[in-house]
Amino acid sequence: MALAFMAILFIFMSWKGNSTGPRAEDAPPLAPRESSFEFYGWFAVDYSESTESLKRIRTYTNTGFATVPFQVKILKNLGFEHIVYSLAFTDHAVLDQLEEEMSTPIPELYGIKLYTTGIPNYREKFFALYRTKLEELKRSLEEAGSLDAIDLFYLADEPAIYRNIYLDQEFLDQIATEFKRVFRDKKTTMVFAQYPEPRDPRAVWAGPHLAPPAVLDIVGVDPYIDPKKVSCDTESIRSWLYERNPATSINWAKQFGKSIIVVGDAQIRDGKALDFCYPQATFDILKIDKDVVGIIWYQYDKSYKEASDFGELSGAANDPGFVHMIENIGRK
Numbered sequence: 614m615a616l617a618f619m620a621i622l623f624i625f626m627s628w629k630g631n632s633t634g635p636r637a638e639d640a641p642p643l644a645p646r647e648s649s650f651e652f653y654g655w656f657a658v659d660y661s662e663s664t665e666s667l668k669r670i671r672t673y674t675n676t677g678f679a680t681v682p683f684q685v686k687i688l689k690n691l692g693f694e695h696i697v698y699s700l701a702f703t704d705h706a707v708l709d710q711l712e713e714e715m716s717t718p719i720p721e722l723y724g725i726k727l728y729t730t731g732i733p734n735y736r737e738k739f740f741a742l743y744r745t746k747l748e749e750l751k752r753s754l755e756e757a758g759s760l761d762a763i764d765l766f767y768l769a770d771e772p773a774i775y776r777n778i779y780l781d782q783e784f785l786d787q788i789a790t791e792f793k794r795v796f797r798d799k800k801t802t803m804v805f806a807q808y809p810e811p812r813d814p815r816a817v818w819a820g821p822h823l824a825p826p827a828v829l830d831i832v833g834v835d836p837y838i839d840p841k842k843v844s845c846d847t848e849s850i851r852s853w854l855y856e857r858n859p860a861t862s863i864n865w866a867k868q869f870g871k872s873i874i875v876v877g878d879a880q881i882r883d884g885k886a887l888d889f890c891y892p893q894a895t896f897d898i899l900k901i902d903k904d905v906v907g908i909i910w911y912q913y914d915k916s917y918k919e920a921s922d923f924g925e926l927s928g929a930a931n932d933p934g935f936v937h938m939i940e941n942i943g944r945k
Contacts, residue, residue: 652907685759804833
């Protein structure tokens with residue numbers, strides 16, 4: 614699936630910063646409410662100013678996402694309690710520079726660049742540059758007056774799938790260790806998944822789960838719903854979230870004794886929203902789990918589009934009616 618990483622990569626490659634999603638005037642005013650979770654929000658990163666959509670999202674969520682320093686200030690001014698900063702730009706700045714220094718093209722497999730095998734001394738070169746980029750990012754955030762507002766950094770996405778970047782467990786552990794050396798007091802998270810079917814040809818460069826690094830603060834999991842395998846009833850959805858999902862289950866995350874954030878499925882598939890019973894049941898099931906500290910609905914941005922095994926995916930903002938239903942989850 615690798616959906617979260619693909620969204621960040623899409624934004625990195627073609628970010629426009631001007632999508633506002635459904636207009637606030639398309640729905641009645643929304644009364645503010647407190648979240649049932651410590652972290653609750655939409656993954657929404659395609660913005661360059663304070664929009665009506667962001668203001669509306671803030672009335673019922675407490676967590677916002679940023680990929681560049683100026684977005685942090687926007688979220689801070691809107692009063693988001695938690696701001697999560699994605700290191701997608703940092704990682705890809707490292708990879709792009711390493712690629713530019715190569716005298717020959719990096720080999721590809723199924724359209725994926727094999728950095729780990731195509732770049733000699735990849736591990737050493739990656740981390741030498743990674744440290745520099747982290748220091749540069751810290752300075753940029755400090756100069757923008759944004760660093761203090763960030764309380765969670767999103768370090769890596771689905772590393773077991775992206776072995777073309779995250780070489781092995783030691784490599785993943787070092788990602789977290791190097792980050793903590795620069796941003797000592799900041800909490801960290803990663804989102805975990807693996808290919809559910811080992812016979813999938815795309816899995817030849819992937820592998821089984823890598824474990825969360827010991828210094829990681831919060832484990833993220835993304836048990837996306839497959840409507841063909843999960844019926845629209847609470848027990849079927851509960852079983853999928855905790856046990857049956859072959860890519861990532863909440864029970865897998867529980868073994869590490871860390872707080873858990875779940876990526877809630879809220880994508881549009883081939884122009885049609887997921888049956889609302891799925892996000893509603895996800896919320897109701899997880900709100901009573903003391904290990905789950907958050908739900909992040911994925912993904913809001915109207916500009917987000919991606920081909921997948923589920924069909925053509927797009928952001929929830931393309932279906933204002935679905936967004937308005939998400940707005941009312943937990944109001945009873």
